Amino acid sequence: MxxxxxxxxxxxxxxxxxxxxxxxxxxxxxxxxxxxxxxxxxxxxxxxxxxxxxxxxxxxxxxxxxxxxxxxxxxxxxxxxxxxxxxxxxxxxxxxxxxxxxxxxxxxxxxxxxxxxxxxxxxxxxxxxxxxxxxxxxxxxxxxxxxxxxxxxxxxxxxxxxxxxxxxxxxxxxxxxxxxxxxxxxxxxxxxxxxxxxxxxxxxxxxxxxxxxxxxxxxxxxxxxxxxxxxxxxxxxxxxxxxxxxxxxxxxxxxxxxxxxxxxxxxxxxxxxxxxxxxxxxxxxxxxxxxxxxxxxxxxxxxxxxxxxxxxxxxxxxxxxxxISPRKIGQEVQGKFPRRFQKLQNMSLGERQFARKCSICHTLKAGDQNRAGPSLFKIFGRPAGTLKGYKYSPGLLKSKIVWNEKTIDQLFAIGPQHVTPGSKMPLQKISEKNKRQALIRFLKANTQ
CATH class of the missing domain: 2.130.10.10 (YVTN repeat-like/Quinoprotein amine dehydrogenase)
Known part of the structure; x- marks a missing residue:
């Protein structure tokens, strides 16, 4: 609608x-x-x-x-x-x-x-x-x-x-x-x-x-x-x-x-x-x-x-x-462009999926702050809802999921509403299998 x-x-x-x-x-x-x-x-x-x-x-x-x-x-x-x-x-x-x-x-x-x-x-x-x-x-x-x-x-x-x-x-x-x-x-x-x-x-x-x-x-x-x-x-x-x-x-x-x-x-x-x-x-x-x-x-x-x-x-x-009063020309600031969630021409297929689907909510490295979602650092092997310092929804706190290649693929294949019902994850999917696999490869290479 x-x-x-x-x-x-x-x-x-x-x-x-x-x-x-x-x-x-x-x-x-x-x-x-x-x-x-x-x-x-x-x-x-x-x-x-x-x-x-x-x-x-x-x-x-x-x-x-x-x-x-x-x-x-x-x-x-x-x-x-x-x-x-x-x-x-x-x-x-x-x-x-x-x-x-x-x-x-x-x-x-x-x-x-x-x-x-x-x-x-x-x-x-x-x-x-x-x-x-x-x-x-x-x-x-x-x-x-x-x-x-x-x-x-x-x-x-x-x-x-x-x-x-x-x-x-x-x-x-x-x-x-x-x-x-x-x-x-x-x-x-x-x-x-x-x-x-x-x-x-x-x-x-x-x-x-x-x-x-x-x-x-x-x-x-x-x-x-x-x-x-x-x-x-x-x-x-x-x-x-x-x-x-x-x-x-x-x-x-x-x-x-x-x-x-x-x-x-x-x-x-x-x-x-x-x-x-x-x-x-x-x-x-x-x-x-x-x-x-x-x-x-x-x-x-x-x-x-x-x-x-x-x-x-x-x-x-x-x-x-x-x-604005008194105005000081050149003191205005703005972050780097393009932003992390905007498309870059030189991105790999996996990095592009992360930028489009994940980056506005998640970070990748140790020491990165949480955003709307928790950091994905060492996500593989982590039980859902267990990263310290992040306030999880009841849906994820009750989940028995352990994040791995299979569960992450399933998350984007059928959508968070089915894999993690009751969570705060946006309702989005990646229908093409090759794009999901590329995203998983990118995450494995950049979150360890």
């Missing part, structure tokens, strides 16, 4: 950008103390607390991380949360930042308590990945947007599900809640922004119909204007009172994947599959900064509390702190 949208997502993930404005070529990102380094895979989501002292990130490595910001020297990894069973696509703080939400490919909406570091609730109900979360100003209501074409509402006080908002004809990519908490606004791949009543759980009316899919939405201060980005690269502002488009900004050449609005509303930024970040001054709508990452895409970004930095995320395993 969702194969079309899945193909689109993979297409965007592998985009490269055209001509650059400020090109970042060095691989110094992990050595910059201002960057947020600690994830084992590309970071898909980022949010900043209301006081500007804490950042929350969510990654393809299935984990969320809280960071304590130090504006003078380094940023500190404060806590890692690894209970997700899929990539994390969206995170948001709640109220006075004592709680937060995360959601992603496993379809669950996770509610966390910062004081105890406990998972308070995993809300279930979505039948596909969740792309966006919103919370009411009073912290009592949450909304989640999913590729199952619905928005679901959640009671954060009583920890129970509320209405299911149905009406979109395509995956729902973005959701917002009004200032008073009485309306919900959702944006979909079907090109529409719909207004919903929280009280009735019903559609009030289609607010706006764009010719292309809506990818992302943000409130401007006052919550009377919606900033949105689209599949064809448009960046526009819809005014609720005027019931019309109030501003059309310079479009991107490829899909807009990220938007950010500074806390005081003086600046906004757009980021796309073209790798371009564009920063606007909302007083006169002038472009004050542009950065082209050259290898794209930009998944998410936030302004620092003082508007001097933008923390952005892309294909690297860390979030980059881009200093």
């Amino acid at each position: 969702y194969s079309h949208w899945a193909r689109f997502a993979v297409f965007v993930f592998c985009l490269t950008a055209p001509l650059s404005i400020a090109i970042a070529e060095s691989d110094t990102g992990k050595n910059n103390p201002a960057n947020l380094v600690g994830h084992g895979g590309p970071i898909k989501a980022i949010a900043i607390s209301g006081d500007g002292k804490t950042v929350l990130t969510g990654s393809f490595d299935y984990s969320a991380i809280l960071w304590q910001l130090d504006n003078t020297t380094t940023n500190k990894l404060a806590r890692r949360y690894s209970e997700h069973e899929g990539a994390i696509n969206t995170v948001t703080f709640i109220g006075q930042n004592s709680r937060f939400l995360s959601a992603g490919d496993d379809g669950g909406v996770y509610l966390w308590d910062r004081a105890s570091d406990n998972l308070l609730m995993q809300f279930k109900g979505h039948q596909a990945k969740v792309l966006s979360l919103a919370v009411s100003d009073d912290g009592k209501l949450a909304a989640s947007a999913s590729w199952d074409r619905t928005v679901r509402l959640w009671d954060l006080d009583n920890l129970k599900p509320l209405a299911i908002l149905k009406g979109h004809k395509g995956p729902v990519n973005a959701v917002l809640i009004s200032g008073a908490g009485q309306q919900v606004y959702s944006g979909s791949y079907d090109g529409s922004i719909i207004k919903w009543s929280v009280k009735t759980g019903r559609q009030e009316r289609p607010l706006y119909l764009h010719g292309w899919g809506i990818n992302v939405m943000k409130w401007l201060p006052g919550k009377q204007q919606i900033l949105f980005g689209t599949v064809n690269g448009d960046v526009q502002i819809f005014d609720l009172k005027a019931d019309s488009i109030a501003k059309v900004l310079i479009p991107h050449q490829r899909p807009v994947l990220a938007l950010a609005v500074s806390g005081d509303g003086k600046f906004l930024a757009s980021g796309g599959g073209d790798g371009l970040i564009r920063v606007w001054n909302t007083a006169d709508w002038s472009v004050v900064e542009e950065l082209n990452l050259s290898f794209g895409p930009v998944w998410s970004m936030v302004f620092s509390a003082d508007n001097k930095k933008i923390y952005y995320t892309g294909l690297d395993d860390y979030a980059v702190a881009w200093k």
